[in-house]
Each structure stands twice: as structure tokens, then as C-alpha cells.
């Protein structure tokens with residue numbers, strides 16, 4: 001549905017996005033994760049036709065967006081990471097304003113506004129001034145605004161940034177609803193666990209390049225394999241165990257603490273199976289054998305060496 005081919009953006013001499021290629025299928029929720037300054041906003045603005053690329057192509061439903069800006073905009077709803085002044089507009093007037101910008105008639109705007117306010121849980125605030133809304137409410141209103149022309153593709157730049165935990169949960173629920181409605185979503189965050197729950201696929205970006213991408217689970221496995229920590233508990237301390245483990249070229253450091261051993265293991269699932277088999281065949285008295293799970297945040301820190309901050 002969205003195809004990004006060899007996309008590059010250079011600001012002066014600085015390459016903010018570097019030969020980035022990405023395919024997002026219809027109905028997919030693609031989480032774009034990266035540290036500050038990685039190039040997420042720049043990419044999303046190019047996808048949303050708000051910024052010209054230096055090189056590369058972007059297609060939405062096969063449409064080259066640089067040559068068909070108007071049609072492309074009809075298909076895209078963009079929610080910026082930063083939104084500006086509201087000049088004393090009420091919530092419904094705000095949606096009407098953006099509906100007009102999107103070229104909708106007053107009747108069309110009225111027809112969708114209530115549904116959108118319902119979706120983002122702002123119906124009760126319809127006649128409130130936008131300035132009086134909480135940050136979370138403003139963000140939800142901004143999301144509603146990006147949906148006013150019923151776009152197929154939503155480009156959401158850090159939609160939950162600065163929200164408190166309750167507001168984040170609410171935003172997540174709305175995104176799940178949008179997924180059910182069949183929208184394709186490109187959503188960014190610098191917090192990986194936040195996206196993992198709702199995304200179908202994740203791409204980690206650093207220095208303008210995609211470092212790794214794929215289904216969430218696959219990414220976690222890919223990064224974890226080759227760098228596992230395994231915890232083995234024995235019935236009692238057993239000197240043969242360490243000798244056997246040391247024979248295995250995939251075993252790195254071994255930490256012994258009585259009958260508990262923690263080992264660094266550079267193998268995949270198949271290698272893990274072989275290791276267990278070997279220990280059991282040698283009658284090592286194993287009580288338990290576990291991978292120590294890394295959480296997503298650790299994985300993210302490991303893959304990205306750090307952004308600007």
C-alpha cells in the first residue's frame with residue numbers, strides 16, 4: 001500500500017534520511033521507532049507530501065506521490081508531533097476548519113464530525129474551546145482532524161508523546177479501533193514497548209537508516225538470538241556441567257552461583273535444543289533451564305547506539 005524506495009533527505013550537508021526503503025501492506029500498523037533525531041519526522045513529512053525528498057520515490061496504492069500530490073493527500077491523514085495555536089476555536093469549529101482545508105462541504109463535515117468526536121472520546125467537549133482541552137484531549141482532537149477526509153493511510157508522528165499513562169492507554173485503544181476499521185497506519189515513537197502492543201510490524205531507524213524491520217516477535221527473536229543469557233538450575237553444584245558448557249563454542253562467559261549457572265549463549269533455538277540434549281545425555285541434574293528474557297527497551301537500546309540525546 002505504501003512503498004518507499006531509496007528515500008534520502010539532505011539538509012545542507014546533513015543526511016537526515018539515508019537511502020531508506022520500506023514497504024507497508026494494507027491494514028498494517030507499522031511502528032517506526034528510533035531515538036531523537038533518527039529521521040522519523042523527516043520521513044513522515046515526506047510521506048505526507050509536506051516535504052520534498054532529495055532522492056527516492058514514494059508510492060501510495062501505486063501512485064507516485066510527487067507527481068500526484070492532490071490525490072495522494074486525499075489518501076493520507078497526517079498527525080504532526082507538534083501542533084500550533086488554536087486562535088479561540090471551539091472543538092467542532094476546529095474540525096470544520098480542517099474539513100474545509102481538506103475540501104469537504106459543510107454537510108460532509110457535519111456528517112463525520114460527530115462520529116469522529118465519538119471515536120476520540122471528545123463528544124462532550126464539542127463546544128469547548130480547544131485551548132481549554134488537556135494535552136491528551138488536544139492530541140486526540142488532532143487525530144480526529146487527520147481522519148476528517150477518511151484517509152486510507154494514517155501517518156501519526158508520536159501521537160502519545162507527553163501523555164500521562166491513562167491518556168496513553170486511551171490513545172492505544174483508539175488506534176486499535178482504527179486498525180479494526182482497516183486503516184493502514186505508520187506511527188512513530190521513541191519508546192519501543194509502547195508500539196509493540198499495537199503494531200503488526202516494527203522498523204527501527206537510526207541515523208536516517210532502517211537498522212532492522214519485521215514483525216515484532218521476529219525482531220525480538222532476531223536480536224535476542226546470538227546474544228542470550230541462559231539460567232540453569234541444578235539439583236546440586238556439579239563440576240562436570242561447567243566443563244561441558246565450556247566445550248560448546250557457542251557458550252561465552254559462565255557465571256556460577258552455587259547450583260545456579262548463568263551462561264552467555266550465542267546460539268539460536270536449534271542450538272539451544274542441542275545444548276539441553278547434550279547436558280541431559282550426560283546426566284547433568286538439571287532442575288530448570290530458562291532464557292532470561294530481554295525486554296523491548298533493552299533490545300532497542302542494544303540495536304540503536306543512541307540518538308542526539
Ligand SMILES: Nc1ncnc2c1ncn2[C@@H]1O[C@H](COP(=O)(O)OP(=O)(O)OP(=O)(O)O)[C@@H](O)[C@H]1O
Nearest residue numbers: 011016034035036037038039040041042043081190
Ligand atoms: N529543517 C531542518 N534543517 C536542518 N536539519 C534538520 C531539519 N529538520 C530536521 N533536521 C535534522 O534532521 C535529523 C532528523 O530529524 P527528525 O526530526 O526527522 O528526527 P526524529 O527521528 O523525528 O526525531 P524526534 O524523535 O526528536 O522527533 C535531526 O538531526 C534534525 O536535527
